Each structure stands twice: as C-alpha cells, then as structure tokens.
Amino acid sequence: MIVSIEDIQKELIDEFSMFEDWEERYQYMIDLGKDLPLIDDQYKTDSNIIKGCQSKVWVHAEMKDDKLVFTADSDAIITKGIIAILIRVFSNQHPKDIINAETDFIDKIGLKEHLSPTRANGLVSMVKQLKLYAIAYQTQLK
C-alpha cells in the first residue's frame, strides 16, 4: 500500500507548520537533506545534472515494479534538502500520479521564495525534471 502524493504533501505541510521561523524551517530542511536517498556514483554523470541550478544537482530515476524511484545528490546542502522534500513526495509513485500531481505544497511549507523561475537554485527545474522522467516512463508503459 503506497501513501498517496497528496497525503505525503499534507504530512509535510503539517511538519513545517510547527516551525516558528525561517531558521527552524531551514534547519529542518538541512536535516532532511542529510537523509536524501543518495544516487549511486555510477549515475552521477553530467547527463544526470539538472540545469539551471547554481549548485550541482544529480537525479536518477528507475522503475521498480510499476513505480518510479528517484535518487539524487547535490554539492549544496540546502539544495539537497529541497530535492529530498521533492523525492519524498514523488518517489515510489506511479508515473501518471507524478505527472498529475499539484505542486502548491511548496508554497504552503513556506518555501515560496524558491519557486520563482528566476531563482538560481532551480527548484522549478527540479520539479520539471522529475515530471519529465515520469512522462518518459509513462510513455514506455503504454
């Protein structure tokens, strides 16, 4: 039984609502980054780098059963926290659910400032890349 994307998002919103200020929020995000499911070194290639980030972000996707599993890494720790949050939401899910998922939870957990497409950390590029993987695997499934 997998927890739905929506439920995980609610969970995250709950967790983040406990924090009183940005410092606690960022500290938590940094801690989440430390638990990021790390990408296997063999996939840490230039072609797996997400463009549009000031720090380097590698993401690898593979199908396990009928679910898409993401692993990742970054050389910056806040970026690692952001990608860890995204992976918690999107990893281990059916590609079509990933494709259809809303992303307004990012705003609700107080990371709105990272949403701007001109922001150098590339959160938008990360979401786009995860969804692109889902689209690619969904096409294969058909």
Added chain:
Amino acid sequence: MFNVENIRKDFPILSRKVNGKPLVYFDNAATSQTPQQVIDVIVDYYSNYNANIHRGVHALSQEATDKYEQARKKIQTHFNAKFAHEIIFTSGTTHGINLVANGFSSILKKGDEIIVSALEHHSNIVPWQMLCERSGATLKVIPMNLEGELVMNAYDKLLSKNTKLVFVNHISNALGTINPIEHIIEKAHGVGAAVLIDGAQACPHLKPDVQALDVDFYVASAHKMCGPTGEGMLYGKESWLKKLPPYQGGGEMIAEVTFEKTTYAELPHKFEAGTPNICGGIAFGAAIDYMNSIGFDAIAKYENELLEYATKKLLDIDGLKIYGTSKNKTSVISFNLEGIHPYDVGTILDKLGIAVRTGHHCAQPIMDYFKIPGTVRASFAFYNTKVEIDTLVEGVKKAKMMLA
C-alpha cells in the same frame, strides 16, 4: 568632510528592509545603488524635457540635446579625455567591448594575436573568441598566480610583433585585484599593439586619467558608479575611432544617405546609431557629479578601511578562506567556508537581509583555477559601514553553524 551617515541619507534604498531585517547591501560590484540626486535627474528629465535629441528644432529637443552633450563633457572631464567626441555613449561596458571587437574584425588578419587576461569576466572573453573566429587571429592568455595577480613576466613573453590588441580589466570583478595596467599599456605600445581596458570595476573606486595612461580604449558602466543601468561609455583615442568602422547602422550615425552610398557622421555620432538612452546619459553625468562631490580620494581611503576591517574580521572565522589576496585590491572579498557550498552561505545571508553574490561571478576560468564551484563575494561601497560588516560576520558565523 566624509561622513558616511550623511551619505547614507542620499540613498533611499538603504533604509528598506529585506526579509524583515535592515538591508545590508554588499553586492556593489554587481551594481551600485542610486542616490536621490541621480533619481531626481531621471524624474526631472521625464517630467520636464523628454524629447528626441540632435534633430528637433523645438525647445524641448534643444534642451535635451544640450543636457545630453553636457553629460558627455562631464564624462570627458572626469576621464580627462582630450576631446568630448572621444567619448561614445554605450549601453554599458559589454557594448563598448563589442564595438571595439567588431571594429578590429576588419583590421585583424590570420596570424595576428590578441592577448587577454586570466582574470576576465565572461563578457570579456566571448567577444574576442568571436573576433578570432571571424578574423583568423589567435587568443593568448596572461596567466594568474595564487594571489589572484596577473603574472607580468609571462605577459612580457606573450608580446610580439604579431600582437595587435591587448585586453585586460583594470580591476577583477571576481577577486578585486587591481591590475598593473600602466605596465601592460606601455609594453603593448612597445610592440605596436592597441590596448583596451575594461574599467567597469575600477570606476566606482578610482578616477582613471586616460591621457596619463595613454590607453587606446577604456570602457565603463554607469550602473556601477551610482548611475542608471543600460548606460555606459567608451573612450577611444580620436585616431583609433576614426580608423574603426561603424558598429551599427541607423539614424544619428549618418551624414548623407542615398541608395548608392552613405557617408557616416562625424565622431562621436558615427558610433551612436538610433535614439540613445538620453535620460541614461544625462543621469550618468549626474552620477559622476555625485561621486566627485564625495571625492575619489575620500572614497578610496574609506573603502580601504572597510576592506581591512572586513578582511581581518572574516579571517577570524575558522575555516574561512579568502580568494584574491593581492596587496593591490579594491573593496571586494571573495570567500568560502571550508566544506560548505557558497550557494548555501548566500541563501542563509539572504534570509538575514544581507545581499552578497554567490557563484562563479561570470569568471569560470578563475574558479577552475582555484578548483572551486564558486565563492561568496561581498563587495563594499563608500556608503557601507563597519556595523554592516559586523552583521555580515555574524551572518557568516550563523550560516556556518547551520550548515556545517
């Protein structure tokens, strides 16, 4: 008498808050802030005499033309150019560089060499690569040392009778190193090469004298010296500007047009096609007036104090390393915390209301040299204070605590 508290009152933006904290603006090497005196000139232009220049017979056009040409004279005086028509208004430093690079594409031939420095901004490398592709000339690079200084012995060896153009920035944007341009110019002239100096980072801190330097071309941007964005200047020796072909075709730059032949306008208009940034030019002049009213000696002295203070305070932080340690540098500190990505540090500082630049500062080759992904760069202006530097130091300590 230099009084930073009074100076700060001239800059409305310095009293705003960012993320609930008083703004600490340390990204001056990217763009400087604008004093009310310059803002007033911009408002006055659009409120009272906005008109196209050099053509109209009506009063507004005449007024705008006069003010625009007065600004050119102010710039001439400031840089001590021999003639006002040696000052070409541009959209900024990059535009000026491209104008010269384009001009040289009809002069250079295969086998010719262009020398640039390892300390250059991307915008200073790409136009020359493009020029080399077009003309068949080759690009040589003056190497740098671990202090972030150019190696002059190596430069002297690169020079030959094939050298046609030398291009160096006066001050490095990433590290703040002041380059020995007097030596560079003299040696280049010894082999008959022309020299273009990028003064974008220098002009906020010092007052170059183009005649004393005997430089062939010098470029600068208004927005780094308290002026507006999208405005800058190219100084060129009259003889060179006469030799170079026009860069863009259009209005303003022509004397006579028939379908058979167009004759170009005299300097400086030959290089100023189309309606220029009139307000920008006038405001550039006002910015120069403003900076001179503070005085460049006072600015340099004060900024040096800030640099020394900040360097000492930052180096007290365990694991902090400064890149660019030349004795000859301006108020720029590029640094990293050991084992921590500059982007992370910048993000935490931003939450504290402190604006710094992170990344490779458009100077990837420098970062490759030091084998780092980038740095955190704090750059100070004459309106910054030691109290703000204390805030930065506390911020960096906090970032270190959170991120380590």
